[in-house]
Amino acid sequence: MQAARFLPSPVRLLHWSGIADGISLLVLLGIAMPLKYMAGYPLAVTIAGSVHGGIFILYALAIVYAQARLQWHIKWSFFAGLVAFIPFGNFVYDRILKKHQHAFTVKPIPQRWLIYAIVLFTFIDLFTQLPVMSTFATSVGATVMVAGFIVGMYSLTNTFGNVLSGILTDRYGAFIVLSAGLLTTSLALSSYALVTNVAGLMLVRFIHGFFGGLIVPAAFTYLANETRDDQQGSQNALTGFFVGIAAIIGPAYSGIMASRTSVPFVFLTVAGFGLLLFLLTMFGLQKRRTAAVKESRNQGLVLNKGVLQAFAGAFFLMFSQGALAYLLPLHVAELGYSPRLSGTLLSTFGLVAVLLFALPTNRLFDRLSPLASFAIGLGSMGISQILIGQAVQEGLLYACLAFYGVGFAFLFPAINLLLIGATTLETRGKAYGYFYAFFSVGVVAGSSGLGLLTVPLPMQFLVTGIILLSCVGAVFFLNKQQAVKQESQYQR
Known part of the structure; x- marks a missing residue:
């Protein structure tokens, strides 16, 4: 990109936005929160929270910009985002960044x-x-x-x-x-x-x-x-x-x-x-x-086996997401926990998936066949849906959502690989268009469809899990049938 030459230094931008984010977090936690809860001034949190939110957006953009210009290992960006939620974390990260900045070279985006x-x-x-x-x-x-x-x-x-x-x-x-x-x-x-x-x-x-x-x-x-x-x-x-x-x-x-x-x-x-x-x-x-x-x-677009498997994976991935978004808050409330637990549980699944994507474990997705990754991913998500419905303790719920995150991490690349391998440059755009249409339809089916069932929540989780596992079984059965058919044709 020619325009990249006129853009500011990514390290300097990350340094100043990180320091500002760290200071605003300390002001929010150390000054505004005590003023609200100890002195009765809620406006302090409103003002400090708004300022901190705006600075955090700038800091997040600086992280993305640094990743694009420096092209460093993704761990630097991951920890840059992580420390934003830890008091004094930005300052520690900044000191480490200064020690290593000589190793970073600014490159075109x-x-x-x-x-x-x-x-x-x-x-x-x-x-x-x-x-x-x-x-x-x-x-x-x-x-x-x-x-x-x-x-x-x-x-x-x-x-x-x-x-x-x-x-x-x-x-x-x-x-x-x-x-x-x-x-x-x-x-x-x-x-x-x-x-x-x-x-x-x-x-x-x-x-x-x-x-x-x-x-x-x-x-x-x-x-x-x-x-x-x-x-x-x-x-x-x-x-x-x-x-x-x-x-x-x-x-x-x-x-x-x-x-x-x-x-x-x-x-x-x-x-x-x-x-x-x-x-x-x-x-x-x-x-x-x-x-x-x-x-x-x-x-x-040719609707061959790979394309249909990718479409099925996209639909059931988001069917599972829609079901989880609908059922999990109700399940948490039924167990008597705070509504905040639903948010932290969903964040847990996201964090696990992000770690598997960012760490060297992502090399697995180049080595495993898409079909194997598809089965591991959707199967793990189906089993975790069943386990969530049976879990009543907070720790078990976190473990189930972590397992769900593993499944998501395996399934998402797999369905994309299936689609890429089954299409050509000439029709890949159409394929991705229908692919993400199945994403949208899956969300609606998962959240609205289960709402029509007049059964207890654990049973709805069970139905969701069985549907996902049935999809895995159907894909393997159809692939085996095709392999047998091809072998018999070859023998003839």
């Missing part, structure tokens, strides 16, 4: 890191909605039933955006689709500030979901087409790392900042991130269209 940042933005956009959208809907006059419809509107229209994105990516290339998706999604996020009634919110949700659906298929298609075959597994693991980071940061950020400011303000900050990426994409992403892209106009 690889285009794939811009795509990783776009993936991070897209999933932060998704995960920031989860804790606040239903309450925001009721605050503008929606009933509980209508609020549920408003929440689901995003996933519904996201499906159509995914399909359109795949078609347009194959026809015109990823650059145009990513640019259009980033700009329109950022504008849609900004428009929440204009919402004053239920009808307006429904319209914004419709637009937001549709245009938000344009980004992910184009981004994943670009990464798949630009990665060597022998590195597809680790590349998808790294993409999963950014998805996991978004799953950890997004809900926590929106929940805290919405309570300190407002829901539209939260979405405005995310929109700012999106507009920044739009500008970087316009100036930094290579505007190329391969011959394969030009020839894809008349080629349809």
Whole structure:
């Protein structure tokens, strides 16, 4: 990227934003919190929390920027994010960073890191909605039933955006689709500030979901087409790392900042991130269209075995996620624990998945066959769903969610590898469009479908687990049948 030469030093930017983040955290915990709980001044936490939230966003962007410019081992970025939640952690990290800064060389930003940042933005956009959208809907006059419809509107229209994105990516290339998706999604996020009634919110949700659906298929298609075959597994693991980071940061950020400011303000900050990426994409992403892209106009997607397995994996991955998001808070409440436990349990699964993606364990995804990783992943998620329904102690719940995180870490790269291996450059965009449409449909099926069952919660967890394990069994049975058929044909 030519524009990268004019950007600031990543180490210096990380240093100053980290120090500011560390100081603001100490002010929040050491001054504002005592003023609220000991002196009766809650406004102190409101002000300090808002300032700290804004500084944390800048610090998070500095981490992403440092990773892109220095291209250092991912552990540096991981620990940079981790210390932000530990008092004095930023200062310790800064001292270590200074001792090693001579070993870091500033490099041009690889285009794939811009795509990783776009993936991070897209999933932060998704995960920031989860804790606040239903309450925001009721605050503008929606009933509980209508609020549920408003929440689901995003996933519904996201499906159509995914399909359109795949078609347009194959026809015109990823650059145009990513640019259009980033700009329109950022504008849609900004428009929440204009919402004053239920009808307006429904319209914004419709637009937001549709245009938000344009980004992910184009981004994943670009990464798949630009990665060597022998590195597809680790590349998808790294993409999963950014998805996991978004799953950890997004809900926590929106929940805290919405309570300190407002829901539209939260979405405005995310929109700012999106507009920044739009500008970087316009100036930094290579505007190329391969011959394969030009020839894809008349080629349809072939629904072969690998494609169908990838679609099934995508659907059941998000079916499981939707079921977990629906059932876990109810299960925790039924056991008599604080609602906060649901959030920390979900963070546990995200942290485990992120660690497996970021640590040297990600090399496993280059060595294991996609089908083996598929079975380990979806099977682990199915077993963990059953175990969660039986767990009544807090420690066992954490263990079950950690096991669930292992399953997620194996399944996410596997289904991407299955799709990549079963498609060509000419039709990969369409394949990813339908692939992420199955993601959106899976969430709706998992959360809404189980709500129709009038059985106890442990039984609903059991049904979820059996469905996931049945999918694993069906995939292996069909593969075995095909192998037997091919062998008999060969013998003839």
